Amino acid sequence: MFSDMSAGKPGSSLLCRPVSEDQAPVFERVSPAYNLCSERYTVGERSFSRQYAHIYATRLMQMRPLLSERAQQKWGSDVLIRKLCDLQTGEQCCIVGTLFKRMELQPSILKEISEEHNLLPQPARVKFISDTDELILEDELQRIKLEGNIHRDKCVTGSVVAVFGAEKNDGKFTVEDFCLADLPLQTPRPVLTSDRFVLLVSGLGLGSSNADSMLGLQLLVDMVTGQLGGEGEQSGAANISRVLLAGNLLSQNTQDKDAHTKPKFLTKKTQAGSVEAMRLLDELLHQLAASVPVDVMPGQFDPTNYTLPQQPLHRCMFPLASVFPTLTLASNPHQAHIHGVRFLGTSGQNVCDIQKYSSMEDHLEILEETLRLRHLAPTAPDTLGCYPFYQKDPFILEECPHVYFSGNAPEFGSKLITGADGQEVLLVCVPDFSSCQTACLVNLRTLTCEPLAFSAFSAHEEDESEMNVSH
């Protein structure tokens, strides 16, 4: 634990007179072996003239062999794997395809603008599932309704699965069992001799009208840069080899909601809300980058493109911080090797989207589900915006990460899961800093994660313990 490591420095209390000028120690920051794997998620020249059907086609094509193999492992190597067009009634077989969940409550632009329906715009809902949902399995040529032993509410559109069962007379497929692609293979991570930490933070929420979290943020920066704390803590902080900011650096308040509706000549003199916030961010990153390598991922409210994969924030927005070579502007999703440990994660949009369209509530559970599905964002492009890929689907996990995270979760969560082939993955839900004042510290040697909570005092706080608790 970070605390244990930092505490073991007796006799160097700071509650004493300064002794001599040069007694102040300076620790060297550990420099990690860093390898950014960014080619996957960088979209070069973009053309939106393609339809989204291609991404589903390539997704199925890539995952079909994996699922066939899994199906044979699970139900025996002699199980029949059929295409939908070859299905025979009553025959027990296995089919592989993409799930589609037909939801009544799913917002549909066609319904909204259709005059014959006379529908008023739907109020914003938190969840779009209902009891009338139907699951349909699609393969390259046909589709078939599913019923039976499949968790309809937990499934989301876009996941590729293999189901085992038989087609009954009424044209529906009765599912007896199903299986997912499960975790891919993992290269074993190197054994580290000493503790190395990576700090994961998300949801800084700069530029919001509510500035309560600013002191917490300053404390975080001070701690990481080695200004805060006693010598023990500072030497511990020197072992933080990297800081990863996982999205939502700007607050939702910086999004001008009426930027689209208001005519330009009325908004001529008003500055975009994000300008000031970006300046704050630049100063913050300058402080951080001067002391520790930083990876910056964009999030839902950050000034970059909307569709996944979000491209890195542009260097020109950080005139102060970009002079440091320690600043890495990363894409969302982001993949990198730090000290040989493979990190993969997103800023949380994929998890939030699945949460809206399934009955799962816990971000950690959803994270595990995506890992088991072997797909980062199955709901893209259905309900989550994504670029129309056609050659390959970059969200399919090809190699198993060691640390799999998602940002902007409502609370901290971490779990170590193991795979069938001996994979070990640490799942981390990085909490939203602006509300929780908590960051995550991942120990690369032991592959554990620890929350790091910051707090200050305020006038209307009688009972400090409540506020200090890391949620």
Next chain:
Amino acid sequence: MDELYLDNIDEFVNDHDKIVTYKWLSLTLGVHVNTAKQMLYHYLDHKRKESSAPLHATYLVSGKFVDNGQTSHKVSVVKEDQLEDVKSRMSLVVSVHVYSVQKALLKDSGPLYGVDYDAVKDNLKNCSRYSAIRCASAVPRSSVELQQARPTQPAPAPEPEHKKSTTNGDATPASKPSTKPQKGIMGMFANKSALKNQDSGKEVKSEQKEDAPVVDEPKSKPAAKANPMMNFFSSQAAKKPDKTVKQEEAAPSSSSAEQQRPSSQPEETQAAAAAAAAVEPPKNSKKDSRSKTKRMEDSDSEEEKMDKKKRRRIKKPEPDSSDEDVIPDSPQQMETREASPSPKKKVESVSQSHGNCEMKTRKRRRVLKSRTFVDDEGCIVTEKGYESESYSEAEDDVQAPKHAAKDPLPAKQPASSKQDDKKSQKKASANSNKGTKQASIMGFFQKK
């Protein structure tokens, strides 16, 4: 270690009524942060023993905290009276030190943030000099390295001028159709537009010249942005115009030695275009030969140097402001904006053939002015001549705001006046009236 710091802290706390945090003290006195913390403690101790002056302190406590089975490392700033309480709740205390000392009792920790923010802001370059951790790789790159690191610093920057085969340097194909209708209107004002072209050509040329030194200033931001952004959008537009614009874009960001080349590039473009001044107003011998009056020529050549100097003063804040503006704009606008050459001066729109000439608000107009100078015989000569003068659509004063603080304002103006430009493109005829001091239709937009 001498005790001077005690007096210093005393002065800060009592006389100036400041909240002295360890970070502020460390940056002000130039000492290591740990030393600053110890100094604060010593001061507190000393003062309390000495007199019962009302002094309050906040402490920083950090340690292991177990909550519902979940251990976490907690760092908190607490008031003095809560110190023991918080310490007792932690299962393992890692560090305790004085965070700040102030005269008044703080109810809220907000001011602490304010103090630290100001301290860091004033010392941004040194913010980690006094910290306890040094990172070997966090060395700011020099501007040379930054230039090299930029992804597409095109070698074509010094591309031969004759490469321009397109009639206009605008990268967007959409602008091409609009040249035709514009040309028709322009034919009517050929006289004035030609004059203006030359003038605006001059403007932009000197602008580009100025731009290079401006760009090469420590703030590499404008140039840095210009190139990658340009390249991103240029790939979507027609190829040749892209190269054209790319080269021009690259030009200002390259070293100032390249100044001549880039400026001559736009000249070619203009030369190729009939009278339609492209985004890069032309300026070469060809154009000179096309000048309507000999007088124009003379004054042009003489004016050049003076104009350059004059414009340099005015132009300086522009690149920053315009560049800032490019980012918040929508990609569509950015594309067309990037099509214009570096500091996008809004050339008189009559001569503009592109509906999308997203130039800046600053316009140039030819004004009949008297110039007094000493000629080579030592005589003072007063001569009337047309001179280019920059004025802004949105504001009537010619002087552009020079302070950085005012940058957002001009930055916004380009954004909005782009819209105005689009509208005004159609009313091209109105803009030709600069020389005659007639009330122009642009007055409609000027109030904004």
